[in-house]
Amino acid sequence: MTEDAKNSTNNITWHQPTVSRSERWKARGHGGAVLWFTGLSGSGKSSIANQVDSMLVLNNNDNDTTTTTSSIHSYVLDGDNVRHGLCADLGFSLEDRAENIRRVGEVAKLMADAGTVVLAAFISPYRVDRDRIRSSLEGVAPFCEIFVQASLGECESRDPKGLYQMAREGKIKNFTGIDDPYEEPLNAELILDSNSKSVDELAQEVVQWLQANDILKIKDS
């Protein structure tokens, strides 16, 4: 080993150039954020989140009134892609549900820090769990609680996965809305009326709200 090389490797511990969050976000053209869709099973959380994702990534928002035409880097996190992977070791006990939401919150935080607009679609029935994620995002990225509001009757009549019927028959225990509570948000940034509006209409509402409130604007800290 040459002396020069030796000297440079001795520097290995302090030589750590780190890209700042705002540098990273500027390179992406927009900031990261966590849009947290909460609501009963069947309320439309995943459908709306996926439609928003499509509008942001593929930039096919007809009502876009801004001058930018570039794609927004969003990504949907939902039960399908975490229950089979990151949280495959967890069940549906009170403790496991809390741990599930905790981990998703941490992943959402990392992805938002990286500059992604995270569209998280989880029933997440307890206020304490959602508020914990809101707190953990403080100083990192905007956390936007989006309440996908649909009546229990409406959700039960949709029953896309047949889960309400199974819960009514006692085949599923602790099912949110049936024998486990759903705690409605008290200070949601946005409330979507899923009783009377379509997925397309509600996704448009979300995108327009993002634009109107400059949620993805990079603020120098």
Add this chain to the structure above:
Amino acid sequence: MTEDAKNSTNNITWHQPTVSRSERWKARGHGGAVLWFTGLSGSGKSSIANQVDSMLVLNNNDNDTTTTTSSIHSYVLDGDNVRHGLCADLGFSLEDRAENIRRVGEVAKLMADAGTVVLAAFISPYRVDRDRIRSSLEGVAPFCEIFVQASLGECESRDPKGLYQMAREGKIKNFTGIDDPYEEPLNAELILDSNSKSVDELAQEVVQWLQANDILKIKDS
């Protein structure tokens, strides 16, 4: 509720436009990938990963011979940003280490799917843990095992955090390289000679290797 609205909400379960991985990657201008830096404590994994991150995000690669000048969306995952969050509940037992690496692998998979070039810097001493992540990435995104090779003597002489000394004094148990094994990669995609080369040189090697092998090229599936 109007009949039209009622009809559209009845569609809520099947109306789920989902952006495909290749559509998402194309919108980003490059594919996702997981670059997994493994090696002894003090070998330079984090320093090199951060330098690569800086070169990719800020596009300050002097040796860039490609025509593209756009930023690459990378992100460093390391102990600092997961041990305090996602894996804050885990210790350093054999089981907890395995679970730590498993969760990081799952997060890396989600981020790569989203189109991020994940730079994961973890000692990850066991082949079985690294191979499990390699398998789970199959069909999703390239997994590139990067062995940051430095002799135990070299790492111990650097001892950036004073951990080797504590391990030698018996104040830390099961420390990789001292009283716990490090299983060297058998089929690493890239081996970095951290004994004799600087962080800058090795980071350049990684970026040039990425380019030469078209790792971030989007292949239509």
